[in-house]
Amino acid sequence: MMKPDSEGSELFCTDDGTLSQDFMDMEVTYSGATTMLLRARRDGRWWVLKALSPACRQLDLYRNLQQKEYDIQHQFDHPHIAQAYSLEEVPGYGRCIVMEWVDGLNLRQWLATKPRRRERLKVLRQLVDAIECLHSRQVVHRDLKPENVMITRNGHNVKLIDFGLADTDSYSDFKQPSGTKGYVSPEQRVERTTDCRNDIYSLGCIITDLRLGRLYNTLAQRCKAPLKQRLPNIAALKQLRKRKQRIRHAVTATVAAILLALASWGVYMSQEDNGRPRFEQVAQFQVANIKYTSWGGLVASAQLAYAKEKNVVVPASVTYNGLTYLVSELGFNSFRHDTLLRKAVVMCEADTMNILAGAFKGCNNLKELYLISSKFVGIGSDMWKCPIDSLFDAHHYNDVTLYVPAAQLQLYRRSAWSKFKHIKPVVK
Template identity: 40%
Template sequence: MMNDDDNSSGFFDAEIEQPEPSVAFGHIEEFYVSPNGYTRLFRANRYGKNLILKTLKPENREMPFYQQALQKEFAIGYQLTHPHICSTIGLEDVPGIGTCIVQEYIDGITLAQYMQQGKLNKRTARKIITELCDALKYLHSKQIIHRDLKPDNIMITHNGDNVKLIDFSLADSDDSTVLKIPAGTRRYTAPEAQEKGYTPTLLADIYSLGIIIGEMGETLKNKRLLQVASKCTSRLPECRLNSTTAVMQALTHTSILRILMVAAFFACCLIAAGAYFYLRQPSVTGPDIYPTYGNIPENNACRELIRQKVAEQKGASLTEVDSLNLMQGIEALLQETFPTASMQATPVYRNQIAYWSREVSKLMKISVD
């Protein structure tokens, strides 16, 4: 009979190796202290790589509320892997600083600074909105709401103008049970998200996104961006665009429609121009001009001219002078049908000349009854 030890999981008489202590951070330098928040940021280096250390201010370090907030931010950020979201690498105690969230270092500036420096244009605005929507779509698919979307929390890299969404200190998720209280930056926070008892939804992020798009539209004086912003920022959540996919469709739909309208305009211009030039050309249709299945239809006037010449010769062969005169007469008749130089340069005209030249040359060799 088996005892409980036989059915229990565990290690078999192995010596458990203690993990080696992590390599200490080097070149630690404080570069930002939140004026109204509870955190501060350090730039550091490890394994030849720049990193960011995010920790509590000294006055908040021993307060359970803020300790919980830092732990929650780490728990949410650590599960996110996306090219347009700042990576969370770990949570470590750093001597002299305290518990720190270790984050990816981003070489860039905030969207607010990017716009203040006049770098925003129509192309970069579309790129930034597209990448921001992509990041939010990923975030929302994990039932996570950022809750503090604003230009100061969107980094734009120096290399490539790529979006990096940062600062999940106020983010919330469906599975989180702590700090379920209203939070955000009032200018960018949806009206309903500022009320007590509010249950966070992704539509609050859509509202914040709309404010950001509106600021871009105002900077660029772009009516379409302002229209999309208006659809995102209705005070009634049910009247907003309901996802980042809908936001992108609202932007893309107009772009495609504009392209189709421009293409249709140019197509109409080409058709009109073609019709104009076609109607101005003399008519060159008829069986006397166009070959049928490779045969050259005869010009009745040219054939009648040859008959008259043959009758004058009374069965005698034509001389070279007679042939030259006859050919000049045929060319004159053909030029009535092909009056312009461009028409006389066509294969149809040249084929007619070649055909009648052969017919005339026959009269120089044999008699024609």
């Protein structure tokens, strides 16, 4: 059985929780030439009061502007538009618009905290939804800027505020040019006609502030284009964004497919049979104790089938199924760990002869190596580059005598083969 004191939650009171229909704890948060903002508490919650400054409270022009602002904002019940609940007389401040209190930072302050791109994209989506809601009711905000976009402390959600310059078709008065430098559209500075493209221009400026990358920079440019070339509405902006995203996704998918194909090709190419790729393998056969592999061109790579030879002669050519292959290579690990091997003779008539990594590693009893070729025998190849130490063990340089054609003796002594202490000409 649970203890009684663990059966339920508790409320820890830190104040008297006084409720009142009057505004309390009023604090001025902004004071301008024509308006002022206050934070106040009523019925256990915080509110924003937007009042006229003392000099403007009795002037019909500003009272009518206040009424217009309230009428426009009050009609919206949208999660990303700050709500205006009532227009009330407040002792000491006159008539005030009573609005929801938004606990957070404005967009400019929030961006200074360096939020992640995912959060900035979320803010843009919510702001676009809010503007689309305004325009669906023929309302133009006319003062979109970072200072009028609040980001809530909890959840980082958008709240669009300040409808002081907002306009709609149903009003015939108060359509003077207005806005904020850096965000107001060029035509809005001089024209009295309200157009939702005024907000589209300002939104483009905000998109630039959000720094979302190339795709959104393109959107911002279309938003800030001259009036006739500008995106006409939010629906067009969304459509353009989707089209750009589809193109980007298509390009990404194409690039990914190409990279996958290249990777698959690379994996296939790098599959190894004793160190060599299997691609273009056209023949593999064994003659005596030597296995031959050809990748085309009637040339072949040689390798011991079983490490049990004392003396090995690798022929210059070998015939199989009626075809003659020139031996041009000792493959990877071709004689590795043949501890019986004492003498190896490599003969070559091909254009090149190369010995690849691991060829004589572990051949502890090797004493003589003959390279009988009219061409200089290479260490590694153009495709499979390797140092001479990857072919031989350290003791081979002292224990093994290297025999080469007399005409090439000095060439070998000046090359990487010079690590061998004993290099002698072949005696016919």
